[in-house]
Amino acid sequence: MAFYSVRKKEVEGHLTYHLLDPSRKMDFGLVPDIGNFGYEFKVNGKDALIPAPSFQTYLEAHRTSCGNPFLAPWANRIDRDYYYFQGKKYLLNEELGNLRRDQFKQAIHGLLCFESRWRVVKKGTSPQTGAFVTSRLEFHKYPDLAAQFPFAATYEVTHLMKDGQLEVTTEVANTGRSALPLMMAYHPYFRPDGPRDEWTLSLHARTHWLLNAKLVATGETEPARKFLPNARKFVLGKTFLDDEFSGLERDARGLARISIQGRTQKVEVVYGPEFDVAVVYAPLDKELICIEPQTGPTNCFNLHHDGKYPGLMVLDPGKTFKASFWIVPTGF
Amino acid sequence: MTHRTIVLAFAALILALPRGGLAVGNYSVSKKVVEGHTTYHLLDAQRKMDFGIVPDIGNFAYQFKVNGKDVLITPESFTAYLDKHWFGWGIPFLAPYANRIDQDFYYFQGKKYLLNDALGNVLRVPPTKLPLHGLLVYDPRWEVVKTGGNDAEGAFITSRMEFYKYPDLMAQFPFAQVYEVTYRLKDGKLECTTKVSNVGKSPLPVHFGYHPYFHPDGPREAWTVGIGAQKHWLVNKALIPSGETEPTDKFLAGASTSFTLGKQFVDDGFSDFQRDTKGLGHVWTKGQTQKIEVVYGKEFDYAIVYAPLDNTLICIEPQTGPTNAFNLEHEGKFHGLIVLEPGKTFQATYWIIPRGF
Numbered sequence: 001m002a003f004y005s006v007r008k009k010e011v012e013g014h015l016t017y018h019l020l021d022p023s024r025k026m027d028f029g030l031v032p033d034i035g036n037f038g039y040e041f042k043v044n045g046k047d048a049l050i051p052a053p054s055f056q057t058y059l060e061a062h063r064t065s066c067g068n069p070f071l072a073p074w075a076n077r078i079d080r081d082y083y084y085f086q087g088k089k090y091l092l093n094e095e096l097g098n099l100r101r102d103q104f105k106q107a108i109h110g111l112l113c114f115e116s117r118w119r120v121v122k123k124g125t126s127p128q129t130g131a132f133v134t135s136r137l138e139f140h141k142y143p144d145l146a147a148q149f150p151f152a153a154t155y156e157v158t159h160l161m162k163d164g165q166l167e168v169t170t171e172v173a174n175t176g177r178s179a180l181p182l183m184m185a186y187h188p189y190f191r192p193d194g195p196r197d198e199w200t201l202s203l204h205a206r207t208h209w210l211l212n213a214k215l216v217a218t219g220e221t222e223p224a225r226k227f228l229p230n231a232r233k234f235v236l237g238k239t240f241l242d243d244e245f246s247g248l249e250r251d252a253r254g255l256a257r258i259s260i261q262g263r264t265q266k267v268e269v270v271y272g273p274e275f276d277v278a279v280v281y282a283p284l285d286k287e288l289i290c291i292e293p294q295t296g297p298t299n300c301f302n303l304h305h306d307g308k309y310p311g312l313m314v315l316d317p318g319k320t321f322k323a324s325f326w327i328v329p330t331g332f
Numbered sequence: 333m334t335h336r337t338i339v340l341a342f343a344a345l346i347l348a349l350p351r352g353g354l355a356v357g358n359y360s361v362s363k364k365v366v367e368g369h370t371t372y373h374l375l376d377a378q379r380k381m382d383f384g385i386v387p388d389i390g391n392f393a394y395q396f397k398v399n400g401k402d403v404l405i406t407p408e409s410f411t412a413y414l415d416k417h418w419f420g421w422g423i424p425f426l427a428p429y430a431n432r433i434d435q436d437f438y439y440f441q442g443k444k445y446l447l448n449d450a451l452g453n454v455l456r457v458p459p460t461k462l463p464l465h466g467l468l469v470y471d472p473r474w475e476v477v478k479t480g481g482n483d484a485e486g487a488f489i490t491s492r493m494e495f496y497k498y499p500d501l502m503a504q505f506p507f508a509q510v511y512e513v514t515y516r517l518k519d520g521k522l523e524c525t526t527k528v529s530n531v532g533k534s535p536l537p538v539h540f541g542y543h544p545y546f547h548p549d550g551p552r553e554a555w556t557v558g559i560g561a562q563k564h565w566l567v568n569k570a571l572i573p574s575g576e577t578e579p580t581d582k583f584l585a586g587a588s589t590s591f592t593l594g595k596q597f598v599d600d601g602f603s604d605f606q607r608d609t610k611g612l613g614h615v616w617t618k619g620q621t622q623k624i625e626v627v628y629g630k631e632f633d634y635a636i637v638y639a640p641l642d643n644t645l646i647c648i649e650p651q652t653g654p655t656n657a658f659n660l661e662h663e664g665k666f667h668g669l670i671v672l673e674p675g676k677t678f679q680a681t682y683w684i685i686p687r688g689f
Contacts, residue, residue: 082450085499088450088451088452088499088500089448089450089451090451090499090503091446091448091450091503093444093445093446095443095446096443096444096445097443117533138533140496140502140508140532141508141531141532141533141534141674142532142533142534143440143445143506143507143508143532143534144443144506144534145506146496146502146506146507146508147445147446147502147503147506150499150500150501150502150503150506151499151502152496152497152499152502152508175497176496176497176498176499177473177494177497177498178497178498178499178500317497
């Protein structure tokens with residue numbers, strides 16, 4: 001019998017919320033005022049997510065390589081300092097100080113990674129519902145955000161601990177009177193036990209997206225099996241991965257699964273149908289793997305404008321978009 | 333209440349109700365379609381006043397007739413107004429900035445915001461080609477939320493623009509706000525009240541103006557003008573205030589009380605109104621018999637008077653703060669920028685009083 005609970009505690013001056021499942025010894029920690037960041041996920045005292053070294057380090061380094069940051073209103077890169085939607089050109093404004101840049105100076109990872117203005121609006125527990133916390137960000141109410149992405153939107157993210165899984169549900173409500181282009185992702189960073197070279201990736205995807213020299217999807221694709229023939233059971237070895245996949249194979253409920261297996265520890269990321277793109281990032285200079293649920297390919301606004309991607313998600317006024325994914329740790 | 337008084341009250345109520353757009357009383361609102369646009373007319377039968385507004389063209393006040401004569405300069409047509417982008421007709425509403433911004437960006441609370449020409453809604457006119465007159469002059473997305481006509485309230489119409497819901501507006505001015513403008517015809521005056529609500533969670537810089545264009549009777553040279561404001565603002569070649577001021581009467585002898593326009597070109601800003609006991613400021617122009625007074629509520633603390641030589645008109649503009657207020661404030665040349673806190677509503681009223689029509 002599980003006795004789920006939600007506990008608040010202050011860590012380094014930040015209020016954190018912990019979703020607890022004592023029967024499975026699970027403890028997921030969220031810090032709303034740092035981008036609603038899932039900063040740790042412990043199972044039997046072991047880390048299912050790579051924990052943030054400290055909040056101070058995380059904020060100062062301004063790099064995402066731990067926990068589970070939320071990336072919106074765009075994930076990964078935009079290839080120019082502007083983007084198009086429905087034929088109109090919108091500018092990104094460097095001067096507002098909230099753009100992040102990649103090694104090629106491209107705008108990357110949206111605006112919300114370190115955002116302090118998330119508010120917890122609901123939390124609760126019961127044996128039936130598990131333990132959950134819901135955070136909200138009224139995006140359009142902040143001029144530094146609206147200047148970069150002027151589409152009226154409210155984000156609500158619910159983290160739910162239940163049955164040994166962490167469920168993350170994102171709702172985007174279009175509170176404007178104009179269509180809203182949708183893109184987002186999460187970057188959960190994992191480090192299962194055993195040496196990196198022996199980690200086994202399991203990826204069931206049909207399509208691999210080709211990238212240009214600046215790591216932006218070109219719109220061209222190839223069969224995933226051509227890129228990674230043994231993706232269903234792929235031992236990482238010395239392979240560097242920073243690649244984008246779609247055409248995920250789904251079960252009868254529309255769910256797709258990508259997992260990384262260490263010696264005994266396995267983490268599976270379950271993709272709800274709305275997360276139609278998976279980016280897998282496994283660098284050689286750091287021992288980690290990031291299995292990223294993403295809606296649409298990187299740079300999808302401009303790809304769509306350039307006629308290279310027809311599937312951009314567009315949310316009509318008054319509508320709410322909802323997407324879930326799950327992190328399922330076993331063997332911890 | 334007796335049965336008899338109930339019947340009488342009911343009868344009075346029935347009499348006060350509008351029928352088919354025509355009120356039994358003096359004041360009424362009528363709707364008509366002009367060139368495919370729904371227009372609303374505020375009517376004062378007794379004074380033969382007819383004020384017309386077209387919500388889906390920037391909530392533009394396009395005519396104001398008294399005894400069949402024009403208090404405002406009426407546009408040739410809506411088509412001409414939309415095609416020519418001409419300023420010299422009716423009363424356009426200028427927001428979220430009135431008149432010019434001296435750069436393609438502006439500052440607020442130390443942050444720099446960009447104006448984006450690619451969105452096609454930044455107005456610019458020769459000779460300066462600077463961004464001018466805000467984003468709403470031709471906006472079709474105003475909605476009428478209330479109208480009414482009765483003795484107590486006069487004839488009125490309230491239009492709303494939910495600015496924050498439109499990305500092409502928010503991209504230029506990303507401060508979540510809702511505008512509500514009420515025009516009211518009552519006691520021979522046209523009253524215009526603007527409400528700006530900050531529906532965001534961050535402070536909002538407020539700046540707007542109205543440009544009512546007048547053409548009183550008689551020759552332009554003989555028109556008299558009184559500008560009841562004590563300070564005249566100096567401008568640079570691009571017509572941007574430098575922040576420096578001089579006494580109004582130093583700029584133009586007698587201007588603060590009354591002067592004859594003659595061959596004088598005026599396109600100037602004034603502040604520090606001589607306010608009456610109700611806190612109202614006054615700027616007026618008078619032709620042969622027709623006089624038009626613009627009465628400034630205290631929130632309208634800046635007047636621009638525009639009387640060109642190449643066009644027979646005079647525009648007496650109620651404005652909140654000087655032209656280029658955002659950047660002037662940033663440069664330390666102006667200290668009175670109106671900043672609206674989250675959840676608050678700013679309200680400003682001016683009146684147009686026509687006489688001798």
